[in-house]
Amino acid sequence: MFDKILVANRGEVALRIMRAARELGVKTVAVYSTADKDTLPVRYADEAVCIGPAPAGKSYLNMANIIAAATTTGCQAVHPGYGFLAENSDFARACADNDLVFIGPAPECIDRMGDKAAARETMTMCGVPTVPGSDGVVESVDDAREFAERVGYPVLIKASAGGGGKGMREVHAPEELADAFMAAKAEAKAAFANDDVYIEKLVLRPRHVEIQVLADDFGHQIALCERDCSIQRRHQKLLEEAPSPALDETLRRNMAVAAVKAVRAVDYRNAGTIEFLLDNDGKFYFMEMNTRVQVEHPVTEQITGIDIIKEQLRIASGEPMSCADEAPFVPNGHAIEFRINAEDPENGFRPCPGAITRFDVPGGPGVRVEAYVQAGSVISPFYDSMVAKLIVWGRDRDEALARGRRALSEFNIEGIATTIPFHQAVLENEIFQRGEAHTDFIEVTGL
Template identity: 85%
Template sequence: MFSKILVANRGEVALRIMRAARELGVKTVAVYSTADKDTLPVAYADEAVCIGPAPAGKSYLVMSNIIAAAVTTGCEAVHPGYGFLAENADFARACADNGLVFIGPAPECIERMGNKAAARETMTACGVPTVPGSDGVVERVEDARAFADEVGYPVLIKASAGGGGKGMREVHDPADLESAYTAAKAEAAAAFGNDDVYLEKLVLRPRHIEIQVLADDFGNHVALCERDCSIQRRHQKLLEEAPSPALDDELRAAMGEAAVKAVEAVDYRNAGTIEFLLDESGKFYFMEMNTRVQVEHPVTEQITGTDIIKEQLRIASGEPMSCADRAPFSPNGHAIEFRINAEDPANGFRPCPGTITRFDVPGGPGIRVESYVSAGSVISPFYDSMVAKLIVWGQDRDEALARGRRALDEFKIEGIATTIPFHKRVLDAEIFQRGEARTDFLEVAFGEE
């Protein structure tokens, strides 16, 4: 096991990684921008290094500053968390070039699976079901139109290097194709420095199901059940639960086998997520792979009894994962994660940075809160608006729902607007209570886009 690692991130995920490392006897080094000087992760770490001013482009995204911090403090490895440089193959290579272990997959895997068009081709070749799509990158709008005419509308234009819904456009009418194609390429170029796009047949009213995977250097490849991430706004997840109300044991096994097949096909190592679309007939299709730990990993931890961050550290240090002998996994109970963001759901989810004047977290059995703030903390406008993650566990879904209602009522945050009221509305929605939510949940349940 490593003796010291650097955590190349901020906020709740930085603290989550540091806590796991401390339990394994591993010292941690925090990096921080000037805006984050007084945050809890900086105080919690064994050492801390300032890497630049508040804008992420001048601090958390500056590879040379992070590498220098790791080298000068004597770290052996770097954990990227999620966001920022977590899926940046150049950063993974820079770590290796400077004698540091990147706690994640090899840069070749990041590139291969990070390019959505290339990932589709790889999955098709290894027999994992994929949505009908274009043969690689679509270079001209004329080619996009030919594909759409062949498979039929609606279609989905997606950035090859994309994520988080950027560079993505739905097209339901042939008259809108050219403008959507142009807009997707422009947004992709601005977000990722790469304007390549490809097309897929749009699966209507799917569920978004993802499979957590782990793979080590000892031939162990495991799927840790599924998460249902169907409740989204503009392709951004808002609430996740595990297991999915839509899966029975047979479908769970089939999707888990497909996820493991995907991992084996690219010789993947460490933690990752295979994301699928599940249509109304029960057929599932590969969508993409996230080559990092996910925001919603706690719900999987709660139903499998697995500490995914610790497993990442074990695998990266050259040890076998500790949970392989428990595969295949079956879900124990039910877990739901509520993303508590500094956003105003009554005003189009407008970001609400500011100073928190009250922060009272819920307690009791089956309650887990991942956060990095307290009363007096300042939510900066420079970064993601997440304040906390509330995770509830119950022996079954009904208990998890009841526990979620209680916990949301007890969670008191003042000084900023948050998404707590929105989550209460979700739990009150009959379609969610029945376990029937799909990716169009906001439109169906609340009449929102």
């Protein structure tokens, strides 16, 4: 196991990684921008290094400063968390070039699965179901029109690089295609410095179901059950639960088998997630792979008892994962994660940075809160708006829903607007209560 690692991130995920490392006896180094100098992760770490001013491009995306911080403090490895440089193959290579272990997959895997067109081709070759789509990048509007006419509308134009819903446009009629194609390319270029796009047949009213995977250097590749991430706005997840209400044992097993097949096809190592679309007929299709730990990993931890961050550290340090003999996993109870963001759901989820004047977290059995703030903390306009994650567990879904209602009612945050009222409304919605929410849930319900 490592002696010391650098956490190349901020906020709740930085603190989450540091806590797991401390339990394994690993010292941690925090990096921070000038805007984050007084945050909890900076105080919690064994050491802390300022890497630049507030803008992320000058701090959390500054590879040279992060590498320098790791080498000068004597770290052996770097954990990227999620976001920022987590899926940047150049950063993974820079770590290796400076004798630092990147706690994640090899840069070749990041490249292969990060290019969505290449990932689709890889999955098709290894027998994982994929949505009918273009053969690689679509170069022109004419090519896009030819594909759309062949498979039939609606279609989905998607950026080959990046994620988070950027560079993505739905097209429901021929007259919409040209404008949508050019808009997707422009947005992809601005977000990822790469305007390549490809096109898929649009699966109507799907569910978003993903499989958490782990793989080590000792021939172990396992699936840690699924998560349902169908509650999302503009392709950004807002609430996740595990297991999915839509899966029976047969479908769960089949999706897990497909996920492990995908992992083996790219010789993957460490933690990752295979994301699928699930249609109303029970057919599932590969969507993408996230080559990192995800925001919603706690719901999987709650139903499996596995600490995914610790497993990442074990795998990266050259040890076998500790949970391989426990596979295949059967979900134990039900967990729901609520992303508590500094956003105003009454006004189009407008970001609401500012000072928190009160921060009372819920407690009791089956309640887990991951946060990096307290009363007096300031939510910066420079970064993601997440304030905390509330995770609840119950022996079954009904108990998890009841516990979620109770915990949300006890979560008192003042000084900024948050998404807590939105989550409370979701729990009272009959469609969600029945476990029938699709990715268009917000649009259909008007929440």
